Amino acid sequence: MRRTFRFVLALAVLLSFVALSHVVNDRNEKSAFAQAEPTGKLAEVLARGYLNCGISAEVPGFSYLNPNDNTYSGLDVDFCRALTAAIFGEVTDTNLVFVSLSSSERFPALQANQVDVLMRNTTWTFSRDTDLKGSFGPTTFYDGQGLMVPASLGVASIDDLNGASICVQTGTTTELNITEAFNSRGFDFELIPFDDAPSSIIALEAGQCDVLTTDKSGLAGLRSGVADPSLYVILPDTLSKEPLSPMYNEGDDQWANVVDWTVYATFQAEEYGITSANIDEMLASEDSAIQRFLGVGDPFNSLIGLSNDFTVNIIRTVGNYGEIYDRNIVPIGIPREGSLNALWTSGGLIYSPAWR
């Protein structure tokens, strides 16, 4: 009796080992690339069912709430859409919430987890990366600080501006740069700080300041919004580097990957010539690099913790970087040709790491 029991026990143990190894084998066979489990912020967003995306909603070309039909548009808005499509597969009425933030509200909002990501023409700086405990994704727009003056003043460059009153948006890098630029020239100047872009352009129009300073793209956007743009000129001087990048809290590598590679996907798609129009043809492409990028075949893309076709979803929703640029930035009068924002193959800085 006892012997029989031992035998049965040994058999059971043996059988269970076989079964276990079978299960393990089975799993390995199912996926050559194990999909990463969503953790941290990504899991939180998936569970919540929508993405909180911090934008400004006040800068034409970047993020702008159209007062006529209550729709958001702009480069930053499109990257919010791209990220939503990457996470949820598509953008619906309910899975993307735009949180409109002033320049002074944005960092506390991010730190307090009120937004998951800032797509709010935020300059990537050393102190924000370290002191603010933020992290930056790939630069989506290379900008520089500029100066806009009424054409009637007859000012040719910053060196003519000694004694001027300058409207500036508070809480931005621009108020630091303008202080430095004028102090280094030994100029007298008066800063008039405003919390948002519309207030500052209204003050310039009312003549309460002589100069409006912000990123050149922002100036172009604001200039396109005034009644008669020809009354204002943007001076040729560029005061600073303003690489505008997505920002998120540091310490969550998976979330960082999701945001970063969403942006890179738009770069890479342009490099491969994939657009929202030809995506269906491209899915049938024989090119193995394009197949890998679009998640055809091996579930290679799911390594990031998203579905294997997240790149397809991004391109279907917003198109590649070139499309996003043409749709949003060209209308406010900033050509892409020859600028830093051209694709690296055309001499610009838009460059995705290798997709392999």
Added chain:
Amino acid sequence: MTAQSTYSSSDDFFVNTADLSARRPPPRSKNPVVLFLKRPIVLISLYLAYIALIFVKWDTLKDWLVADILNRPASEIGNGLEAMWLALWVALPYFIFSIFNAAKIQLRLRIPFFRNIDFLRDIAQVVFLFVVVAGLYTLALNVMDNTQIPINWNVVSRHFPVEVSEGPDFTKEISWLKDIPIIGNRLAKADVLQPGTTTRALITGLINTLRAVILALVFSTILGVLIGIGLLSNNWLVRNVSAVYVEIFRNTPLLLQLFFIYRGVLGILPTAPKDAYKFGNFYLSGRGLNFPKVLTTDSYPYFLMGIIAGLIVGIALWRWRLRVQDETGKPANTLIWFSTAFFGLGAIGLVLAFVTGGTPFELENPTLDRFNFVGGSRWSAGYLTLVVGLTLFTAAFVADIVRAGIQSVSHGQIEAARAHGLTSNQTLRLVVLPQAMRLIVPPLTNQYLNLSKASSLAISIGFYDLFNVATIVQNQTGQAVALFVILMLTYLVISLLISLLMNIINRSLQLKTR
């Protein structure tokens, strides 16, 4: 007499032991140490010191005050539990103290602790203390754990990288700082007070806030009183214009009014300095008011001495005339006597100054530069808007408070005053206002507090007040918690100072009954 009879005199179930103790005083200790420790101030100080110790050293104390007792590693103790234990340790001495007191009363006066109202009150205090400390500390721990807001108080000694174009220049050394007796040298060497630091920028912001608030307080009071009296005027036009003013300014948001003044009123003024409206050497434009700056010269002290002497002599004469009026009933005419002395001696000082060293004042006129005026003094558009906006808004409330105060004085008083032959001016000044003031001052304090806090709306009109500067710091450094705590404390101190001042005034106006 049985023990029962000591407290059966009261019908209430609860007994106030202070009454009984007064009838049967406890035996007094002769020991000087015990006497010293029993003084309330000593007890409270000891307790506060204990609480401070708990809070400051909590990081090390919690290992054996919480973790050891619960026999769990400190890392496994949740925020709520940790906060409750902290609150427990904070409240414990009070709890023991109240039990000790209740036990003494029970032994000496035979009052059971559940009927001892002092003990029950103490326990309520202990529970309140526990809940408040535990709640606040849980919140604080959650802020530190669940958000990624870094907290660094040293941010105030950093270099402040932005220009503040209003108020005293924070990048210049404060020359008079080292002349302060005793602590001056140390202050001058303090890191946070060096030129260009964030603290100095915040101080500049604070001065800007105070400049606007004080001026608005004075103007809104004057305007409010005038309109308040206007509300009760017999003149139809004055009465209705005042009423319309009050309703409009009281029933629209202050922010809207500020925008209206900044963009609507100042916005339609010519903005280019060369087109500014010119009144003598005063220039008003959409960018603000430029006016001559008064500079003092070497002979200025003579004039100053004349003014001070005039003030002293004037006040002495004022009091002397009041005494004469009290004793003889002759009219005091205080104002005439005072102004004769003040202006007379001031004029003598002025003449003396001219004789010894020429004019005591010089004016520095603003002159037109390419973009703006240079030289002279300047009230920026933001400052003008803030002062005017706060004044107009608060004056509407003040007016209604004044009207209510005046109407609260019984009409019989006015009739009696008129029957005594007082003129309507005298009736208002001597009978109505002194009684009305008692009702006016407390609600007025609230309006003044509102005004001082509403000054933070300046950020919307580009004025560098305290809130605006702090916002800049917070943005450039990310230290939202640190800056907001500093801001809250500063506004709290401003509010408390205004309250204190108004309470002193209120007390001096109360009926002195004997």
